[in-house]
Amino acid sequence: MTSFVLLSFLLISAFLFLYFRSKAISFIGSTSQKLHSRPEFHGGAALIFTIIPALFFYSFVSIAKDLFIRLAGYNESEAQMVASLYDVITLAVAVLIIVLGFLLFTKKQNIRFPARHIVEKAIMGVLFFASGIAVLTTIGIFLSVIFESLSFFSQYAFSDFLFGLQWSPQTALREDQVGSSGAFGAVPLFAGTALITVIALLVAVPVGLSAAIYLSDYATPKFRSIAKPILEVLAGIPTVVYGFFAALTIAPFIRNSSESLGFTASSESALAAGLVMGIMLIPFISSLSDDVINAVPQSLRDGSYGLGATKSETMKRVVLPAALPGIVSAVLLAVSRAIGETMIVVMAAGQSANLTINPLETVTTVTVQIVALLTGDIEFDTPKTLSAFALGLVLFIITLILNFIALRVVKKYREQYD
Amino acid sequence: MNMIVSDVAMGVEMADQVKIKVNDVDVFYGAKQALFGVELDIKANQVTSLIGPSGCGKSTFLKCLNRMNDTVDIARIQGLITLDGVNVYDSKIDVVELRARVGMVFQKPNPFPKSIYENIAYGARIHGLASTKADLDAIVASSLEKAGLFEEVKDRLHEPGTSLSGGQQQRLCIARAIAVSPEVILMDEPCSALDPIATAKVEELIDELKQNYTIVIVTHSMQQAARVSQYTAFFHLGTLVEYGETKKIFTSPTDKRTEDYITGRIG
Numbered sequence: 278m279t280s281f282v283l284l285s286f287l288l289i290s291a292f293l294f295l296y297f298r299s300k301a302i303s304f305i306g307s308t309s310q311k312l313h314s315r316p317e318f319h320g321g322a323a324l325i326f327t328i329i330p331a332l333f334f335y336s337f338v339s340i341a342k343d344l345f346i347r348l349a350g351y352n353e354s355e356a357q358m359v360a361s362l363y364d365v366i367t368l369a370v371a372v373l374i375i376v377l378g379f380l381l382f383t384k385k386q387n388i389r390f391p392a393r394h395i396v397e398k399a400i401m402g403v404l405f406f407a408s409g410i411a412v413l414t415t416i417g418i419f420l421s422v423i424f425e426s427l428s429f430f431s432q433y434a435f436s437d438f439l440f441g442l443q444w445s446p447q448t449a450l451r452e453d454q455v456g457s458s459g460a461f462g463a464v465p466l467f468a469g470t471a472l473i474t475v476i477a478l479l480v481a482v483p484v485g486l487s488a489a490i491y492l493s494d495y496a497t498p499k500f501r502s503i504a505k506p507i508l509e510v511l512a513g514i515p516t517v518v519y520g521f522f523a524a525l526t527i528a529p530f531i532r533n534s535s536e537s538l539g540f541t542a543s544s545e546s547a548l549a550a551g552l553v554m555g556i557m558l559i560p561f562i563s564s565l566s567d568d569v570i571n572a573v574p575q576s577l578r579d580g581s582y583g584l585g586a587t588k589s590e591t592m593k594r595v596v597l598p599a600a601l602p603g604i605v606s607a608v609l610l611a612v613s614r615a616i617g618e619t620m621i622v623v624m625a626a627g628q629s630a631n632l633t634i635n636p637l638e639t640v641t642t643v644t645v646q647i648v649a650l651l652t653g654d655i656e657f658d659t660p661k662t663l664s665a666f667a668l669g670l671v672l673f674i675i676t677l678i679l680n681f682i683a684l685r686v687v688k689k690y691r692e693q694y695d
Numbered sequence: 696m697n698m699i700v701s702d703v704a705m706g707v708e709m710a711d712q713v714k715i716k717v718n719d720v721d722v723f724y725g726a727k728q729a730l731f732g733v734e735l736d737i738k739a740n741q742v743t744s745l746i747g748p749s750g751c752g753k754s755t756f757l758k759c760l761n762r763m764n765d766t767v768d769i770a771r772i773q774g775l776i777t778l779d780g781v782n783v784y785d786s787k788i789d790v791v792e793l794r795a796r797v798g799m800v801f802q803k804p805n806p807f808p809k810s811i812y813e814n815i816a817y818g819a820r821i822h823g824l825a826s827t828k829a830d831l832d833a834i835v836a837s838s839l840e841k842a843g844l845f846e847e848v849k850d851r852l853h854e855p856g857t858s859l860s861g862g863q864q865q866r867l868c869i870a871r872a873i874a875v876s877p878e879v880i881l882m883d884e885p886c887s888a889l890d891p892i893a894t895a896k897v898e899e900l901i902d903e904l905k906q907n908y909t910i911v912i913v914t915h916s917m918q919q920a921a922r923v924s925q926y927t928a929f930f931h932l933g934t935l936v937e938y939g940e941t942k943k944i945f946t947s948p949t950d951k952r953t954e955d956y957i958t959g960r961i962g
Binding site: 498579580582585 | 761763766768790791792793794798800801803806808809817818821822855857868871872875
């Protein structure tokens with residue numbers, strides 16, 4: 278039914294467009310006046326008067342159908358009938374809208390009709406609508422996280438959550454169960470996240486940035502054209518594959534080599550996860566930094582070379598400072614990726630919430646715990662489940678603060694060229 | 696402080712006052728030849744202007760003098776260019792040292808996106824010309840003074856160089872070049888992005904600078920060439936057509952093409 282309706286709407290659109298366009302063409306020559314808008318705009322404006330409101334009406338009312346039937350409280354057999362009646366009425370009203378729009382447009386259309394302005398306004402409306410969706414969704418997600426978090430904090434003290442040093446989110450199945458009071462101290466999780474993120478950045482930033490510098494200013498065009506796509510392939514590898522690599526290759530390697538050096542290392546370690554995550558982030562940093570370094574005007578480099586500066590001096594003192602804002606945002610993007618990364622950590626760093634800064638021990642991160650809390654059989658009103666939202670909220674706030682700080686830093690140190 | 700100048704070179708300079716000697720220079724960009732057998736002697740402490748229609752090779756020629764063409768991968772040069780008698784393309788020549796001796800000012804003012812002070816201090820720093828902060832301050836002040844900019848910017852040395860007007864930016868770039876105490880300053884259409892008043896100031900500056908520096912300037916304005924230079928070289932289609940005293944070139948050119956160009960018939 279719906280697909281048939283949509284198809285006919287499409288056909289009607291084509292007809293209306295062509296009809297009003299040819300009508301606009303027929304105006305030309307009838308008087309000495311000039312046509313205000315090109316005929317195509319007349320066709321487009323006709324659609325805005327007819328099909329588009331009809332389509333809006335039809336889709337919104339159709340979506341509301343189930344809700345309407347449910348709220349009205351019909352029984353099964355009535356519901357069937359009401360539903361088909363509802364469909365027919367909806368379609369009839371949509372057709373009526375088209376007809377009314379057609380009549381209205383026929384009445385309005387003349388040689389000086391400003392169809393161009395109407396089409397331009399409609400396009401702006403569509404663009405506004407799209408950006409509105411993005412913003413509203415973000416706000417919606419944020420609000421839902423806040424509400425769930427509030428209901429968590431009504432059951433568990435905020436300060437215990439934020440500053441508690443122990444994380445063991447199991448809750449009692451029976452009242453009298455031993456060791457059943459869950460502890461939701463988030464510090465070990467954030468410490469684990471921070472540890473792994475720092476290790477990952479220690480790998481990714483120096484390597485990625487150096488690669489970007491080499492590719493943009495030192496490499497021959499031929500090398501660049503080969504190496505850059507290869508580097509970007511790294512970005513396309515699914516993180517679960519990195520996870521394997523971390524768990525099966527890097528983690529055992531780290532354990533063995535640290536044991537031979539006399540350290541004790543667990544088979545899952547923050548170091549393994551961090552190293553592999555760092556490798557994953559290299560292409561992010563190198564690719565984005567390469568773009569911003571390339572965007573620094575050649576004239577600045579020439580100015581520096583002209584004074585007798587070497588390539589590396591020019592890079593260090595002129596190009597990198599000028600590219601700093603872009604590089605910082607590349608690093609920030611990498612930080613958000615690192616903080617949000619789950620798969621590698623699950624596979625390589627483990628799930629036990631140790632509070633440690635020893636990278637050879639097993640740690641866990643916020644995102645891993647959120648996954649763990651929300652998988653399996655869950656009840657939505659236990660602190661265990663709700664704590665996931667609280668974790669999400671804090672994570673969100675932390676990334677927000679990081680972004681804010683980075684923006685301030687960039688503003689202070691940026692060297693603006695134009 | 697001083698750049699290394701060999702004794703032999705000094706001797707040559709004293710003898711005939713030729714600072715840069717260019718012998719049969721060809722330049723290729725890939726397969727395309729941009730300069731054909733250019734021969735030219737640039738006199739010390741004089742302003743030499745290079746004129747000619749767009750694409751005639753005058754900028755290319757200028758860039759050969761401090762080896763800025765080295766940064767273009769496909770550029771290739773044949774022939775001999777000597778600075779004070781020393782081949783600048785010799786494998787023993789350090790490009791960094793050469794460019795400290797032969798400074799360059801570009802067509803579009805290109806101050807670094809740093810403070811005015813840092814713009815000037817840059818060259819002094821990379822060449823290690825100042826050992827103390829006071830030395831550096833002195834270099835910055837004297838360079839700005841020589842570029843006639845000190846009075847205008849002395850109260851805002853720590854504002855970005857890019858906040859200056861176009862003409863001030865270009866004089867800042869000249870000051871930046873002066874700060875490394877070069878012997879030669881190359882200028883690639885230094886006034887083409889400036890208004891007439893800023894242009895007049897830069898021209899005045901060029902005239903003063905020739906007491907201490909040898910200046911080679913590429914210009915599209917024949918009036919400018921006539922105003923500021925003592926020697927003029929006319930390039931056409933990659934060849935040096937005519938070279939001589941500016942007065943002579945503009946009053947009685949020997950080549951028909953030169954005459955056509957300066958009277959506005961070609962180019």
